[in-house]
Amino acid sequence: MADISPLLPVSSSDGSSDLTGQATCRRPIKVVVSIFFGLLTVGLFAALLIRNNGSVDYVDVHENERGSLASMAFEKAENLKPVSRGLAAGVSEKSNWVFGGDLPDHPWNNSMLSWQRTAFHFQPEKNWMNDPNGPLFYKGWYHLFYQYNPNAAVWGHIVWGHAVSKDLIHWLHLPLAMAADQWYDKNGVWTGSATILHDGKIVMLYTGSTTEGVQVQNLAYPADQYDPLLVHWVKYPRNPVLVPPPGISPNDFRDPTTAWLTSEGKWRITIGSKINKTGIALVYDTKDFINYEMLDGLLHAVPGTGMWECVDFFPVSETENNGLETSINGPGVKHVVKASLDDDRHDYYAIGTYNNRNGTWIPDRPNIDVGIGLRYDYGIYYAAKTFYDQNKKRRVLWGWIGESDSEAADVKKGWASVQSIPRMILFDKKTGTHLLQWPVEEIDSLRLKGKEFNQVRIQAGSVVPLDIDSATQLDIIAEFKIDSDALEKATGSSDASFDCATSGGAAERGALGPFGLLVLADERLREQTPVYFYMTKGSNGNLKTFFCNDQSRSSKASDVDKHIYGSLVPVLRGENLSIRILVDHSIIESFGQGGRTVITSRVYPTKAIYGAAKVFLFNNATELNVTASLKIWQMNSAFIQPYPNL
Amino acid sequence: MNNTISLTLLHLAFCFTLVSFTPISALELHGTGANMVETTCQKTPFYNLCVSALKSDPRSSGADVAGLAQIGTDKLKAKATATLRQITALLKVAKDPKLKMALRDCADYYNAIVKYDIPVAVEAVTKGDPKFGVEGATDAANEAYACGRGFKNQPKFPIYASNKVVHDLSAVVASIVQLLL
Secondary structure (H helix, E strand, C coil): CCCCHHHHHHHCCCCCHHHCCCCCCCHHHHHHHHHHHHHHHHHHHHHHHHHHHHCCCCCHHHHHHHCCCCCCCHHHCCCCCCCCCCCCCCCCCCCCCCCCCCCCCCCCCHHHHHHCCCCCCCCCCCEEEEEEEEEEEECCEEEEEEEEECCCCCCCCCEEEEEEECCCCCEEEEEEEECCCCCCCCCCEEEEEEEECCCCCEEEEEEEECCCCCEEEEEEEECCCCCCCCCCEEECCCCCCECCCCCCCCCCCECCCCCEECCCCCEEEEEEEEECCEEEEEEEEECCCCCEEECCCCCEEECCCCCEEEEEEEEEECCCCCCCCCCCCCCCEEEEEEEEECCCCEEEEEEEEEECCCCEEEECCHHHCCCCCCECCCCCCEEEEEEEECCCCEEEEEEEECCCCCHHHHHHHCEECEECCCEEEEECCCCCCCEEEEECHHHHHHEEEEEEEEEEEECCCEEEEECCCCCCEEEEEEEEEECHHHHHHCCCCCCCCCCHHHCCHHHCCECEEEEEEEEEECCCCCCCEEEEEEEEECCCCCEEEEEEEECCCCCCCCCCCCCEEEEECCCCCCCCEEEEEEEECCEEEEEEHHHCEEEEEECCCCCCCHHHCEEEEEECCCCCCEEEEEEEEEECCCCCEECCCC | CHHHHHHHHHHHHHHHHHHHHCCCHHHHCCCCHHHHHHHHHHCCCCHHHHHHHHHCCHHHCCCCHHHHHHHHHHHHHHHHHHHHHHHHHHHHHCCCHHHHHHHHHHHHHHHHHHHHHHHHHHHHHHHCCCHHHHHHHHHHHHHHHHHHHCCCCCCCCCCHHHHHHHHHHHHHHHHHHHCCC
């Protein structure tokens, strides 16, 4: 080949320079070709240079900044922002830790942290907990198992914790039920459910993460069926009983449900998964919980909802006020499908009709299908699971309440997460569209002295202190009456876009709201957590009521969640507005309209703690006077402790 | 004639070499290792940092998203550990009590990041429950943010740069793990 060394300078920008001297008949073509490639070279090289200048070398970030340190005011670091938990770029701009409030010099001292521990909500003595598992009633005891990390106050090394209670309120800790001691659950003894067989025996199906990180379903059962405490558990020697089927990722196959009977007398379970971004529920039939046949069809699927975790499937009566055993079907029975959405960490449910023959379910209202409609709870609430309590003929719901403070604080205080107070679930006959959730009646046994407040008039724009002694362990039942004249007179507006989450919270004054209660508030209202109603009137005269929980001023600390939670709550003609609130240190569970809309939140005040916490009524509406009647009880501790002398 | 051909060929050869170093969207369809990094990093809030961090590890070529998440957490762990060492060293020589207090708070935050947040992220990704990984990485970012806030009233913030990298890289890792949901 020709000697190309004189051409090497081509690698600089002017590739065509050495060609201008040649004079032959081909010169015009050569020149054109050379100029073309020359310009192409220039263009590409320029593009490469620009690209390199735009990227910041990983190491350079450190060095570039050093020079300007001395003059660096903190405010300049506006690039440094709190990051949205679970809502990474592209999904939502809203940050989890809304920046606001002064930062105390030492944010968390031991006094503030130890106050946060709850008195009557289930939590282990220390460390991390998440999903409730295998709840059941057996030989006089209620059992709760739960995802637990025995080593730290953060998620990891998950095994099954265990506790028992006679009344769903006073819990006694038992030894760990299952550890990660087999290849098929070495990487995690994950969520599962119990089924009580015809002869009263219990089988437990749970997900194991194998040594290879594959999600499989395993069978376990009590070592001794005569032990009412069910302390020891045995794993079926030939686990796993189910592995991910073809087409399903080994990471998308978990949380088997309680089984129900088919009309052919087989047991049927469902397991959540996903295909691309469609959340699905797979269905399996079995006679012995060891061999399974997968149905061709799915129980249900909803596009765009992502992975369905902790699927739950259960019947509710349209007419009776009791729960239904999981296998019940027939006229007057609707079925609920519930899924925990991995993508947004919320629990969704939908009411519909189950077809036993082909194992499918259709929602009554596809526009509020699973994952795109109603939620059990509009606050911090996840991985919920129901069980049929044959003792009191009710369906009871458990839900995991995580922390909304920083992991550093959790590590400092040595624990993280609580379970909600168990809730009775009923179909809401009045609306026909919602489920009702209400704390189990046994919680009333914790009530100590109560104080009644009758017909307290709250003028527009006022705050009324309620004189009770302590305000950190409370059961509040309140009813609010509004002048119907004021509702009539209020001008309707196209305020149709109100949403608790995007509103200005309890400080945003509307004609017909907000009004409600301030809990965990200090005397000067430097910290306060409003739980309230906000009504809007559309231009067509239609009234809408929203039920919200505002955390924006709940604490002076800056490293806690400051979001506003809530949702629309259906209010029927003739109904008064009602709220029930359970306050238990750092957890608030609020029930609107008898449990039609529920909000649980975690609150971490720095001042409104111990004796400084107070309760107020408030009415921040501009055109509405409100009258409230309420009863407030001090709540005793549940003295949750290890089972004695085990 | 020969000169023309060889000149043209050389130009062509050189142009194609350049083309292969310049990102062109058509290349993404072929899914080479370098492009997995770029497409993944486009979905994070700090693209350039993401690309630099991942590419500085040879494992990144040919890695899938889970692999990139692992690499990202490894980088984050290294950076956070180094920053914690910086903080400890500064604490030894700091005299001003307010500076010491801010540094001590940062040491707490960084202990949490290194001992808890990052291991949670690693475990969540390897064991297949990524949502906890998103949470761990996000917490690391927020703790770096909180560390920075402690210097709000300080004239100097000696670890500003490292802290920013830890914050930003945590946010990057959180976004990558989010893709595994």
